[in-house]
Amino acid sequence: MQRHRNRRTLHLLGLLTILSLLIGACAGPAAPAASGPGAPAAEPVRVGRGVGDTLRILYWQAPTILNTHLATGTKDFDASRLILEPLAAIGPDGSYVPLLVEEIPTVANGGVEDNGRIITWKLRKDVKWSDGTDFTAEDVVFTWQYCADPKTACTTATYFVDIENVEAIDPHTVRVTWKTPRANPYFAFTSTNGRIIQKAQFANCIGEAASTAEECQKANLAPIGTGPYKLVEFKPGDVVTYEINEHYRDPDKPFYKNVIFKGGGDATSAARAVLQTGDTDWAWNLQVEAAVLQQLAEQGGAGDLVIYNTANVERLLINFTNVDPALGDERGQLNHPHPFLTDINVRKALRAAIDNRTIAEQLYGPAGFPTCHLLWYPPYRSGIEEFYSGCEQDLDEANRLLDEAGWVRGPDGVRVKDGMRLSLLFQTSVNPLRQKTQELIKQWWAEIGVETELKSVDASVFFGSDAGNPDNIGHFFADIQMYTTGASEPDAITHLCQWVSSEASQRENEWRGNNNMRWQNAEFDAICEQARASLDPEERRQYALRLNDIINEDVAMIPLVARPRVAGAAKTLKGYNPSGWDSEMWDVANWYSER
Amino acid sequence: MGTYILRRLVFAVPTLIGISMILFLILALAPGDPLAQFAADPSVPPEVRENIRRQLGLDDPIHIQYLKWFRSMISGDWGFSFASRAPVASLIWQRLPQTLLVVGSAYVLSVLIAIPIGVLSSIRPYSWFDNIATTFAFVGFSVPTFFTGLVLILVFSVNLRWLPFIYDSTLRVNSFETFILQIKQMIMPVTVLALFQTGAMTRFVRSAMLDNLPQDYTRTARSKGLAERTVIIRHVLRNSLIPVVTLVALGVPTIFSGAIVTEQIFRINGIGELLIKSIQNSDTPVVMAITFIFATLVVLFNLIADVIYGILDPRIRYD
Numbered sequence: 001m002q003r004h005r006n007r008r009t010l011h012l013l014g015l016l017t018i019l020s021l022l023i024g025a026c027a028g029p030a031a032p033a034a035s036g037p038g039a040p041a042a043e044p045v046r047v048g049r050g051v052g053d054t055l056r057i058l059y060w061q062a063p064t065i066l067n068t069h070l071a072t073g074t075k076d077f078d079a080s081r082l083i084l085e086p087l088a089a090i091g092p093d094g095s096y097v098p099l100l101v102e103e104i105p106t107v108a109n110g111g112v113e114d115n116g117r118i119i120t121w122k123l124r125k126d127v128k129w130s131d132g133t134d135f136t137a138e139d140v141v142f143t144w145q146y147c148a149d150p151k152t153a154c155t156t157a158t159y160f161v162d163i164e165n166v167e168a169i170d171p172h173t174v175r176v177t178w179k180t181p182r183a184n185p186y187f188a189f190t191s192t193n194g195r196i197i198q199k200a201q202f203a204n205c206i207g208e209a210a211s212t213a214e215e216c217q218k219a220n221l222a223p224i225g226t227g228p229y230k231l232v233e234f235k236p237g238d239v240v241t242y243e244i245n246e247h248y249r250d251p252d253k254p255f256y257k258n259v260i261f262k263g264g265g266d267a268t269s270a271a272r273a274v275l276q277t278g279d280t281d282w283a284w285n286l287q288v289e290a291a292v293l294q295q296l297a298e299q300g301g302a303g304d305l306v307i308y309n310t311a312n313v314e315r316l317l318i319n320f321t322n323v324d325p326a327l328g329d330e331r332g333q334l335n336h337p338h339p340f341l342t343d344i345n346v347r348k349a350l351r352a353a354i355d356n357r358t359i360a361e362q363l364y365g366p367a368g369f370p371t372c373h374l375l376w377y378p379p380y381r382s383g384i385e386e387f388y389s390g391c392e393q394d395l396d397e398a399n400r401l402l403d404e405a406g407w408v409r410g411p412d413g414v415r416v417k418d419g420m421r422l423s424l425l426f427q428t429s430v431n432p433l434r435q436k437t438q439e440l441i442k443q444w445w446a447e448i449g450v451e452t453e454l455k456s457v458d459a460s461v462f463f464g465s466d467a468g469n470p471d472n473i474g475h476f477f478a479d480i481q482m483y484t485t486g487a488s489e490p491d492a493i494t495h496l497c498q499w500v501s502s503e504a505s506q507r508e509n510e511w512r513g514n515n516n517m518r519w520q521n522a523e524f525d526a527i528c529e530q531a532r533a534s535l536d537p538e539e540r541r542q543y544a545l546r547l548n549d550i551i552n553e554d555v556a557m558i559p560l561v562a563r564p565r566v567a568g569a570a571k572t573l574k575g576y577n578p579s580g581w582d583s584e585m586w587d588v589a590n591w592y593s594e595r
Numbered sequence: 596m597g598t599y600i601l602r603r604l605v606f607a608v609p610t611l612i613g614i615s616m617i618l619f620l621i622l623a624l625a626p627g628d629p630l631a632q633f634a635a636d637p638s639v640p641p642e643v644r645e646n647i648r649r650q651l652g653l654d655d656p657i658h659i660q661y662l663k664w665f666r667s668m669i670s671g672d673w674g675f676s677f678a679s680r681a682p683v684a685s686l687i688w689q690r691l692p693q694t695l696l697v698v699g700s701a702y703v704l705s706v707l708i709a710i711p712i713g714v715l716s717s718i719r720p721y722s723w724f725d726n727i728a729t730t731f732a733f734v735g736f737s738v739p740t741f742f743t744g745l746v747l748i749l750v751f752s753v754n755l756r757w758l759p760f761i762y763d764s765t766l767r768v769n770s771f772e773t774f775i776l777q778i779k780q781m782i783m784p785v786t787v788l789a790l791f792q793t794g795a796m797t798r799f800v801r802s803a804m805l806d807n808l809p810q811d812y813t814r815t816a817r818s819k820g821l822a823e824r825t826v827i828i829r830h831v832l833r834n835s836l837i838p839v840v841t842l843v844a845l846g847v848p849t850i851f852s853g854a855i856v857t858e859q860i861f862r863i864n865g866i867g868e869l870l871i872k873s874i875q876n877s878d879t880p881v882v883m884a885i886t887f888i889f890a891t892l893v894v895l896f897n898l899i900a901d902v903i904y905g906i907l908d909p910r911i912r913y914d
Contacts, residue, residue: 058761062864062872064679072630072678072876153650155630157643208650211680220680233765235689236679237872238864241765262761264862269748269760277753279761460875464628465644471626474641512641 047255047575047592050244055256055591058280060270062263064236067220068195069147069154070210074583077192078284079240079261081585083130083225086194087121087140088186090581092308094379094490096186100127100135100196100226104186115181115535121189123172128247129198130230137168140189142199144176151207156193163188183535184491191489192583198224228254228589238263248589255575255592268292274568275300281593282576283568284584289432290365293566297366305366306567309377310580311486311495314368314437316354316558318347321518323425323477331477332511334504334518339420341479345405346422347555350480352401353444355393360561363436371562375492375548377580379541387562398448407449415449423451427471427478429462434482437560467510474511476518484563490581491537492544497528499556519556596905600898607894614890615883619664622879623657629677629877651677664883674880676873683884686869693764694853694865697781701788702850706843709793713800714832720805728797735794740787744860747783758783762863784861788854792846799842803835810834837907844900848892852885 063079065071071080088104089097096104102122105111111120127135144166147154154160165177176188188194201224205216222231226249229242240261244254262280267287274283275296286293286305297305322336330336340346356370369376369384372391381387407415407422415422426441428434435456442452455478457471462483464472473481487495498514501521505513524547531543551557567584569576575590629651630644648654652663667674673683716725752760759780768777807813808831816826853867866885873881905911 064676065681067680070680150646151650153647155639155643155647157646158640211650211675214682217675217681235764235864236676236681236686237869238690238764260763260765262763262862264864264868265761265859269860272753273761277756277760279752279759458875460628460877461626464626464877465630465641465648466626466628469626469628472628509641512645514640 047252049248049252049254050257052256052593053258055259055282055593056280057259057261057282057284057585058265058270058273059261059263059284060265060267062237063234063240063261065220066223066231066234066240067197068193069143069152069156069197070220071155075263075284078583078585079263080195080223080225081192081227081583082229082242082259082261082588083227083231083245084195084197084223085225085227086191086196087123087189088191089586090191090490090579092577092579092581094581096190100124112185116183116185117178117181118175119178119185120169120173120175123174124249125172126249127226128249129200129224129226130245130247131198131224132247133198133200134171135196135226136171137174138171139196139199140174141166141168142202143189143196146197146202146206146210149206152205152210159188159193181535183493183537183540184489187489191581192586196226200224229259232258250589253589259588271296271568272300274303274570275305276302278302278570281570281573286566286568287367287433290361290363290367293367294365303568303570306569306576306578307366307564308567308578308580309564311375311377311488311492312484312563312565313371313374313376313486313559314482314484314561314563315374316350316441316560317473317476317481317483317517318350318519318556318558319476319479319481319517320520320556323479325477329507332475332518333506334520338479340417340422343405344555345401346407349398349401349405349448350445350450351391351555351558352394352398353448353450354441354558354560355444356388356391356560357393359437359440363433363440364561364563367566368561368563371559372552373548374486374496374551374557374559375544376559376562379490380492380545380548391559393444395444395447402448409449413446413449414451421451422449423453424480425453425455425478426480426482427455427457427462428482429459430456431459437482465512467512472511474505474513474516476505476516481516482560486563488581491540493528493531493540493547496544496547496551497532499551500525500528517556519554521550521554521556524550524554596902600902603898603901607898610894611887611890615665615668615887616661618883618886618890619661619879620657622877622882623660625877629653664880668887673884676881677878678873678876678881683880686881687866687884687888690853690864690866690869691851693762693863694858694867695850697762697784697858697863697865698788698850698854698867700781701785701854702792702846704785705789705792705796708789709796710800710832710839712793713797714804714827716797716801717804717808718827720801725801728801732794732797735790735792737794738791739856740791740854741856741860743787743790744783744857747787748860751783760861762861764864780861784854784857784863787857787860796839796842800835800839803838804831807831807834833907837904840903840907841900844896844903845893847896848889851892852889 059075061073061075063075065076066080066083068077068080068084071077085099087100089099091097098104100123102124105119105121123137129135144160144163146152147157147160162179163176164179167175169175178185201219205219210216221234221236228245228248230245232241232243234240242259244257270283271286271288271293273279318341320338320342321332321334322338323331327336360368360370370388373381373387375381376387402415407417410416426438428438438454442454445452461469461471462473465474470477473483499519503513503515504518505511505516527543527546531540534540534543565580572593573591574594575592577587578584579586630647652660675682676686712728716728719725748760751758762780766773766777768774813826813831816830851866853865855867855871858865858868870885
């Protein structure tokens with residue numbers, strides 16, 4: 001249906017401009033189908049430094065700062081990755097890949113000691129900053145000192161607060177001591193949040209000076225790095241241009257002489273630029289309506305979709321407290337349980353009425369899979385058969401559950417119990433895909449006698465943390481809300497355990513608790529406690545699976561769509577292997593073009 | 596004249612202070628968060644966001660925030676952007692060239708086109724030329740820029756592949772080839788904006804001319820035996836320009852504020868784009884700076900328009 005409408009629009013345009021040429025937009029050479037999840041693997045190709053001319057990257061959000069420790073969005077982290085690197089990256093399979101170090105420290109090679117409390121990194125001796133000076137352990141120590149000061153206000157502070165000390169044993173050995181034993185001692189200085197900044201450049205920038213001193217403001221926009229490229233010019237909010245870092249450690253890389261990282265515009269025209277017109281070589285996050293994206297991918301001819309896994313799941317969150325405005329200050333407090341969502345039969349019925357497959361296929365297309373589980377990705381589950389079974393739509397079952405719970409249909413078809421109507425307020429952020437999902441769910445719920453009022457809030461307000469903003473996800477002054485989140489590291493424990501009872505978002509903590517559903521489950525809390533203490537990866541995996549199951553058994557959240565990330569690459573571009581656990585640009589040094 | 600300008604300037608000060616207070620209040624009351632992008636990301640927990648808010652001074656009461664802003668603004672410091680931690684003035688300065696170039700040339704172009712078309716239309720109202728001009732004018736200002744922009748992109752970028760639709764702001768014009776490239780990337784955005792602005796202005800010129808053509812002084816000029824050309828240009832047009840000057844002068848500040856929609860479509864990333872992104876991200880210092888400069892320009896160009904009246908019409912006196 002969507003496709004028909006789209007075609008009609010095109011024809012309309014054709015008439016308006018009186019240009020029959022326009023209709024040609026619907027035809028065009030057929031392109032091979034887009035590659036599936038698991039993307040093309042990077043083969044080690046010797047391509048030679050500076051053989052290629054210019055790599056053009058297009059993000060529909062524009063980078064505004066290149067010092068990642070003060071950055072506010074993915075676009076900044078990705079634009080910075082060509083310059084600033086962490087000690088190790090996390091590859092697509094979740095394993096660590098050494099970048100600035102000789103090897104990944106393990107218990108076996110003596111790099112990890114004291115149950116993961118101490119980790120010793122051996123730095124490569126051939127790494128230089130792009131200004132020609134040596135990269136040393138002092139730079140790593142400095143990066144910690146920089147963010148350890150709360151006055152610097154690092155957005156990456158979480159990765160440093162649990163560190164007791166970072167010390168340089170010798171110029172090429174650095175030891176990180178955590179406050180407590182850790183299952184993941186690699187937490188700091190790795191992946192997209194662990195970039196090392198140069199001590200010489202940022203030495204005077206610890207504390208408030210980080211944002212206010214002129215020297216530091218300049219450094220934030222033009223950091224010196226160890227990455228394959230160095231900065232030529234940066235226009236914040238517009239474009240970054242780079243050239244080869246002559247001091248890069250691999251003499252064969254990078255392939256391109258220059259890189260242009262352009263930002264701005266919208267996702268649809270970015271998709272068009274990479275898939276159809278070939279105006280760019282790489283386009284990020286093609287959040288485009290399924291029908292349009294599919295059509296561009298199939299008929300564009302200039303590029304392919306690149307789909308790779310992340311931990312993200314679009315889900316419904318259920319409010320376990322009463323948010324009736326009549327309660328005034330007591331809205332959403334734990335001592336006022338929700339009048340009917342606390343009834344598990346109602347929650348089960350709401351879940352059974354939803355058809356995840358229709359949402360995923362009709363709305364998300366290549367950018368979504370229906371899922372019954374939050375942990376849908378390896379090492380927890382592999383393949384759609386494993387993560388989409390057991391939550392298929394069953395309207396009869398949903399009706400039966402509500403009948404059983406004593407909800408009787410009123411004259412207008414809406415179920416009533418003890419004078420209370422089964423009526424919900426369902427909120428999400430403003431986004432065409434989300435509004436369409438809302439509409440579908442509203443229809444299905446209407447079929448089982450549930451009345452739904454839809455509400456959409458501007459994304460910057462919905463995801464804002466202002467204590468005076470009643471429309472954000474922390475206040476959750478609605479019955480159901482919908483958004484996407486997921487673990488940012490392969491180990492899911494930290495992510496899942498944000499929904500423990502003690503984290504409930506309340507007036508007392510200014511609505512900033514992580515558990516915005518105010519869900520209280522003793523078993524979940526107990527397993528989180530054990531899981532957090534566990535240091536064994538396999539044991540932690542089992543705990544995570546159990547936590548996932550408790551969420552499903554108690555229907556605290558309703559997973560809808562697993563969301564891999566979708567980028568676009570020109571057909572000539574090779575060598576990329578995006579990782580959902582790191583920046584999309586993590587392997588940009590390996591990218592090259594084929595004529 | 597001098598005292599008049601001075602008096603107007605003195606009166607402008609309290610006006611501008613009032614405007615800045617209202618702007619600040621609206622921004623402070625609007626919900627939103629410079630770190631909203633991180634909200635669903637558990638790697639940036641609430642404590643970290645809280646600490647950043649504190650460091651950015653967002654937890655002060657509104658009047659303290661305003662006084663701080665006002666004090667530094669007086670001393671010429673516009674503060675730094677939360678998103679890029681760079682001085683606001685340098686951000687605006689960086690965006691200004693492409694906005695002035697694209698939006699400014701579209702404006703100049705539309706004035707240059709609108710005046711002759713308006714004059715020609717008024718000389719022979721309801722002729723075929725007037726009818727075509729009227730049609731174009733109505734299409735121009737009734738079709739929104741995002742629509743004309745997309746149509747042009749579909750035709751000239753996607754189908755014909757003649758013009759680029761991603762504006763390259765790093766292009767340096769230093770040779771004939773780069774000059775051609777610059778022209779090529781400006782054609783579509785300038786056309787979109789000029790089409791929109793020309794429409795309204797043509798109608799203005801035409802109706803002002805039609806008001807003056809039947810006047811006694813026109814008949815007098817004609818009966819003196821002056822050439823028709825001289826009558827139209829030296830007499831009728833000059834008198835008709837008064838309302839047009841108001842329109843043109845008050846439109847000049849809008850060049851500075853950029854063209855939000857058009858800049859977004861063609862990725863020009865000028866002032867308009869900076870403003871809308873900063874509003875979305877609650878980047879208060881940037882929003883304050885742009886809106887305040889805009890307010891100042893509006894006040895200033897109001898004054899300029901009043902002064903030009905005196906030059907066009909010697910009957911207007913200021914004392």
